[in-house]
Amino acid sequence: DAKTTQPPSMDCAEGRAANLPCNHSTISGNEYVYWYRQIHSQGPQYIIHGLKNNETNEMASLIITEDRKSSTLILPHATLRDTAVYYCIVWEGSARQLTFGSGTQLTVLP
Amino acid sequence: DTGVSQDPRHKITKRGQNVTFRCDPISEHNRLYWYRQTLGQGPEFLTYFQNEAQLEKSRLLSDRFSAERPKGSFSTLEIQRTEQGDSAMYLCASSRMGGPQHFGDGTRLSIL
Numbered sequence: 001d002a003k004t005t006q007p008p009s010m011d012c013a014e015g016r017a018a019n020l021p022c023n024h025s026t027i028s029g030n031e032y033v034y035w036y037r038q039i040h041s042q043g044p045q046y047i048i049h050g051l052k053n054n055e056t057n058e059m060a061s062l063i064i065t066e067d068r069k070s071s072t073l074i075l076p077h078a079t080l081r082d083t084a085v086y087y088c089i090v091w092e093g094s095a096r097q098l099t100f101g102s103g104t105q106l107t108v109l110p
Numbered sequence: 111d112t113g114v115s116q117d118p119r120h121k122i123t124k125r126g127q128n129v130t131f132r133c134d135p136i137s138e139h140n141r142l143y144w145y146r147q148t149l150g151q152g153p154e155f156l157t158y159f160q161n162e163a164q165l166e167k168s169r170l171l172s173d174r175f176s177a178e179r180p181k182g183s184f185s186t187l188e189i190q191r192t193e194q195g196d197s198a199m200y201l202c203a204s205s206r207m208g209g210p211q212h213f214g215d216g217t218r219l220s221i222l
Contacts, residue, residue: 034210043114043201043213044153087152096166097143098211100152 003027003090009105012082018075020104022088025069031092033064035073037084038103044087047073078108112136114214116202122220123192130188131217135204142185143211144177145201146170153201159185160207189219197221 005023012018024033032051036044048055048062050071055062061074075082087103115134123129135142140161145153156175158166161182171177174193179185189196199218203211 036213041215043203043215046210046212049210096158097145097155097168098153099155103152 003099004088004101006086006088006101006104008102009107011107011109012075012078014080014108014110015077018078018082018106018108020073020075020086020088020106021070022073023070024088024090027068027090028092031090033062033068033071034089034091034098035060035062036087036089036098036100037082037106038087039081039084044100047086049091078106080108080110082106083108114202114204114212116200116214116217118217119215120218120220122222124222125192125194127192128188128190129192129219130186131200131202131219133185133187133202133204133214135184135202136212137183139204139206139209139212140182141205141207141211142179143203143205144185144187145203145213147199147201147216148197156187156200192219192221194221 032049034049035047038044050062064071085103117132142159144156147153155168156171157177159179162179174190177187199216201216203213205211
């Protein structure tokens, strides 16, 4: 079973920041927070991951709370192409599979 | 980095037929994974290879399903005697040890 809770849907205006929350209150000390997104009819796309510290790459920023019980994925300037289902996944590095929940359907509005 | 490639992208077959899908991982990735995704759901894990060894299989992988990765490079997933419930998107992913999994765009299977 997925160890994360995400809102089922969110809207964001084009050009604005999209902030996608994720709760993972049972996360263990050696588990990472991973974010993927899935655009319709495509496979999941890796976005970013982190353990304790905030992370940033060319796609997004990941903010993890100090107690690690929740995190936020930030898309700084959302575009229409960012419309997708976003999955927050807790993953321990030696585990084989990723366990996907239902994710958040982000719709970027013009 | 050409990404994970899956073939075919779409497969339509009659119930009872056998089907085989192919996955070509990112070349330096030694880990390969198969997932299944039904409409409106997130992907579900099926099986995992490290090099040519199949190290883990999900309960979802019934006896009609078999996966191989003969030389530790590409992999095939075969479904024998297909059933209506096998209709789904079959996704392949690959990774380096400890690295993020990178997915292909899947094979969509439709059973008539």
